[in-house]
Amino acid sequence: MSRRSVIAGVGSALPKRRVTNDELAAQVDTSDEWIVERTGIRSRYIAGDGETTGTLATEAARKGLANAGVDAADVDLIVLATATPDQTFPSTATKVQAALGINDCIAFDVHAVCTGFLYALSVADSMLRSGNAAKALVIGAETFSRILDWDDRATCVLFGDGAGALVLSAEETEGGILSTKLHADGRHNDLLFVDGGPSTTGTVGKLRMKGREVFRHAVVNLAGVLNEVLSDAGLTAEDVDWVVPHQANARILDATAKKLGLPAAKVVVTVDEHANTSAASVPLAFDTAISDGRIKRGDIVVLEAMGGGFTWGAAALRY
Numbered sequence: 001m002s003r004r005s006v007i008a009g010v011g012s013a014l015p016k017r018r019v020t021n022d023e024l025a026a027q028v029d030t031s032d033e034w035i036v037e038r039t040g041i042r043s044r045y046i047a048g049d050g051e052t053t054g055t056l057a058t059e060a061a062r063k064g065l066a067n068a069g070v071d072a073a074d075v076d077l078i079v080l081a082t083a084t085p086d087q088t089f090p091s092t093a094t095k096v097q098a099a100l101g102i103n104d105c106i107a108f109d110v111h112a113v114c115t116g117f118l119y120a121l122s123v124a125d126s127m128l129r130s131g132n133a134a135k136a137l138v139i140g141a142e143t144f145s146r147i148l149d150w151d152d153r154a155t156c157v158l159f160g161d162g163a164g165a166l167v168l169s170a171e172e173t174e175g176g177i178l179s180t181k182l183h184a185d186g187r188h189n190d191l192l193f194v195d196g197g198p199s200t201t202g203t204v205g206k207l208r209m210k211g212r213e214v215f216r217h218a219v220v221n222l223a224g225v226l227n228e229v230l231s232d233a234g235l236t237a238e239d240v241d242w243v244v245p246h247q248a249n250a251r252i253l254d255a256t257a258k259k260l261g262l263p264a265a266k267v268v269v270t271v272d273e274h275a276n277t278s279a280a281s282v283p284l285a286f287d288t289a290i291s292d293g294r295i296k297r298g299d300i301v302v303l304e305a306m307g308g309g310f311t312w313g314a315a316a317l318r319y
């Protein structure tokens with residue numbers, strides 16, 4: 001037995017407004033048929049007035065804490081992954097902290113775009129295992145609808161808003177988080193980026209993507225890091241009960257599962273309902289599969305994601 005991060009609870013939150021492909025097709029030159037065939041997406045949730053990355057993150061965190069039976073006052077670490085913070089600063093993590101009434105804990109944002117949640121989980125896990133914290137909130141939250149170019153049909157149909165939160169507790173155990181692996185390769189900055197920022201244009205900017213090239217890298221990188229994390233955890237693909245992937249495109253999920261020899265039935269898919277919610281997508285999908293009874297206590301679960309940078313990563317855990 002050793003000190004490890006156990007997943008004590010999970011929660012998630014979505015904006016009120018659900019937007020179908022047909023609704024989008026009324027504003028953009030696209031169709032339900034194209035979007036479903038190329039991506040598997042059928043709907044997404046879009047934040048309205050008063051709904052922000054911070055409010056969605058806070059709602060997900062509250063649900064996660066209730067699910068874990070953990071008092072907010074006992075949280076000593078908040079790591080929040082986002083590429084769409086409420087403000088340039090302060091961190092959205094400190095806004096969640098204030099909303100939860102936690103007066104003193106470590107709180108900061110992590111930015112690795114769609115891989116952000118894996119980066120946040122890995123950082124929080126390291127801090128828990130080293131004894132720097134005992135109870136952590138790890139949150140992925142985004143409002144990508146606010147950085148989409150609604151005139152660019154190649155990107156605006158792909159993304160949605162939402163948040164997911166895990167409550168981690170440091171315990172002496174053989175379960176919990178078994179391994180995390182992270183990567184980045186900045187040579188591909190120009191394939192998926194936002195064309196603005198405080199230090200360049202002084203504006204927030206809009207998302208730009210060369211989708212086909214991102215797709216090609218995604219399948220190779222994800223299969224590689226999944227093999228790496230399984231090997232580090234002393235597991236094989238046969239040991240895996242569930243894969244909870246970043247939800248970018250149903251075709252990437254299928255191709256990655258095939259490359260690893262994993263049956264599609266073991267892959268949690270929510271991209272049809274939520275679209276790509278960037279850093280929120282893994283914890284949102286994880287919560288969905290726990291809530292509907294698919295993922296059970298004791299199951300071996302593998303999380304993975306890939307995004308702008310490029311960044312990519314994976315985690316293996318016993319839930």
Ligand code: UT7
Nearest residue numbers: 030031034038114153154157211212214215248249306307
């Ligand atoms: O989360 C971070 C990681 N991101 C990803 O993993 C995204 C990875 N990429 C993808 O998922 C896919 O590349 C896309 C879904 C973005 C695009 O699918 P694709 O099969 O690679 O299509 P494409 O970009 O090559 O476009 C094919 C055609 C083009 O028309 P022409 O040039 O063949 O006449 C596009 O103009 O589809 C057209 N098109 C559309 N048509 C209707 C592009 N977007 C749309 C649209 N509706 N929304």
